[in-house]
Amino acid sequence: MKIKKIINITMLILCLCLIAGVGAFWYNAVNAYKISNDFVSVPLQFNPDAASSVYQTQNAQITVNGGFVKGIQKDEDGTQSIVIRALSPLPSITVTSKAATAVSLLVENINPDFYAKSIVGNNLPLTKVTVNTVQLNIAANPEETIKIDPVQPSGEDNTGQSKYIILGDNRDGYDIFGQIIQQVNGENPVFVIDNGDLVFSGKPNQYRLFDKMVSNISTTLCTTLGNHDIRGNGRSTYTMLYGPAYYSFDFENSHFAFIDSSPGWSEKQAITDEQYAWLEKDLSKAQGKDIFVITHIPPQDPRSGVTANEIPNFVNKIKSGDNFLEQKLDNYNETKAMNHGFQDPQEAEKFENLMSTYHVDTVYLSHIHSYLEYTKAGVRYLITGGAGAELLTKNSYYHYMIAKIGDINTTTMVELPSPANNYITRYTATAQLFSEALYEENPIAVVFIIIGFILLLFLVLIRIYLWKKQPLDTLWKWISDIGKYAVKRFKELFSKER
Template sequence: MEKRTVALGISVLVILTGFIIVVTIINPFRSPPTISVEGGHVLHIESDSAIVRASSLDFMIHLSWNGSYDLGVFHMNVTNIIPTQLNVESTTDYLFIRNTSISTIIEINPTNLDVSLEFSTVDDSTPLNFFVFGDSQGFQGGIEQIVSDANEFHPDFLLHCGDLTPFGQKNQYESVSSALSKSTVPVFTTPGNHDIRLGGLERFDDFFGPTRFSFVYKQVLFLSFDTSSGTVSQDDIVWLENTLSATPYEKKIAITHMPLFDPRPGGNHSLIDSATASAILAIFEEYRVNVLFSGHIHMFSLVVKNDVTHVISGGAGASLYASPENGGFYHYTNVTIRTTGFDIGPIELEAPSFQNNMLVVRGIDEDVTLSINDLQQLTKISGFSSFQNQYDNWRGYGEYIGVKLSNLLDIVGGISSSAKIRIIAHDGFGQMFSYDNIYPNESWYSKQGDMVLAYEYNGTKVPEWHDGFRIVMMPEDEAYSNSDCQQTSPPGMGYHLYPSAGARWVRFVLLIEVIV
């Protein structure tokens, strides 16, 4: 009996072993395909699935496997599309598995190692309608209002004209991506100059895909090109002209970040390279581009120049560059295109309400809104310090962590030696500082040390630290006295107006502004 049991056990083991061998031969571990996307990018890939985000309404996906042993059922979650109007031309059979408002899951079971799927969006019978906005710069409140309106009124898509972030960090892209992901219509973006800072261009590509794209929808050609560096590459200029010269469509719309000219009298906050701007203007005029939408200047403006309408929609959250009557109000732009023409008009948004964990840094030509999370991405400085009040009493001793004022001002273009810095608190209190406070010479440095915007005190960060953000002077002796203050206050500033070192340590900082 024992021999039979042993023999049976050996037989089962052999059978199971053989089964395992057969299974291993038939279904080895699959390697993921190589995927390239024209008009989009890959967000995630595994051996049997991938997530692809479209950056236009017309795009193509190419998949390539190494060998036949890698083939099998493969699922693609394609996002940022209009699923109900999606048309697919494929070199293999496909099946729609599940749709949401802006995505679809497609199943393919390829028999060839190379597969291509070409996607286009079929027109419907309604007039083309979309929202345009720009320069949210990390303030997601404006985006939340725009997305709420989009989810209620259902435009065909949204266009963000750049400066989605304060300075292009991963956490900033995650924040704006999360806010935009609530939209039930597709969102297309172009990078702004803030988005490419500190390695931000690569992160833009990771989150939003190519910096240029084109598509045709409802008989209108859309082109988006990159001006985030202050100029336009020769490759992009050639692409613009070739795309425009080849299109049979009468209506044409271009999207970018920086306008080709500043419509304000005496303004120069536009494309830095004027020769390139003139060349693109000539191309747009030659090929009869109807509208160029841009941001960068924080206002609404509509100007017609040589039959091209130039619309600036830079009011999604960053601080404004004009008075309300001159276009300085928070807004997005609602655009409807009918056979009879274009309807273009701003829709006002509620003004941002900043808590004590956000502040604005404003340069001569640009500004940025920063949160406590943004500040923590910058090079930090820490040290102990204290100040003397008007009664010669010492206050505030402890360890401060923050960012040098010089590093903050670099984000908005730096300052000249003749410039002044105005710092305003939430309660309206303000102080003026000079270039020498920001970049002290050896004599001033021995008395003042580094000038720092602190966001943490003795281990407590803003917003729990209720005095922050706070200006802090960090001399080596850890004591900023009234005498030190007197010797580091330029004429007409600081000690000469109010004899207190403590008054220079502005609490509840809301605005840091360069003045010339």
């Protein structure tokens, strides 16, 4: 086969690979998220004041407190189930029938064993479907109301026994986040808080991968939006999967309020006026309880005024002059303007005053890929952003937090292996993180593009060969002649006849 023909075939394959790779990237970026062919989502109906969702069927009305109706799932036998996603560990459900009816409910995002124990008095058939989903079959008579009202543990009798997990900024750190999920299941918490930046850029394929990962969490996952989650059409995908942007629930004597501050990275106002009005009413009703507010972006970036939190296992203080590149990166990170708080200082003050006025105990935040904690006007602000995203901030490391219901002062940090505390290692680790995430999110596209680059390299080598063919042929002839002469001379010198 002539070399020209080889080049033409290689060029054709190269073009096809690049077209296929770019096409796969484009498809993943714009194709809407579809949970499954057997699932139909319904528009979100949620009242944040009552933390309730209402769905009307032909013969019954379904009311969910502490959750929302997500959609309709077609079962294998042709029947349909109403899918309810919990926004709290113990959602209550009320079925009010107009006529005799049978209703199948799939309640997802809960701990099945914990939920089953809490509704034991209802005497309803309950089946565990997955590690975080149960099925309830309800038969109602005409004009009958059936209420599934879980019994919460007694706060006084159960103080310190119920624990929950706080983490944030898992984004595209799939390896670390996967390790955290395994450890979280081992802790058996009543719920997990993920306070934003669930995905990197709001793309459907990223939400699909995140949703697949968190389907392995064997308890309730309570989320809020981060600035990365709303990129592109991310907000609509988030709403379909995880529901309202803001909500609250009680557990024992603790109150948890979730707020959406995701616009605060690119817009002057981080939290809408509508949310502020709701939050004030919500916190007012919660007085007397231990109160926790969860949002993504902190009102202010505390790094300039907080003592560096040294990494216990990875401290590697860079001394001046030890490494020129390391020193330059260190100087750059120290002098670079970094403000990951609200853009408007007046809004930051408004938010902090609201927290103090209503005696909030702790505000859980992330957005900064590190661990920081400070107290202002009696309110503790805890920033935990180490669940998998890149670590470029000095003295940052992968981690999550464990807290106990009834204990407002103590949180336990669980640290995971992290890049050493020098900038070269961290930038290298970040490059590796993004490359691995790129493959996880777009495996087919990445394979096609890699093949394309290999073929391109092959073509470049051929072109170099053709360009330098005569000198290379002459060089090869020279090397060949030297070899032949060396063999001949060797035989002459060491021949047995001599």
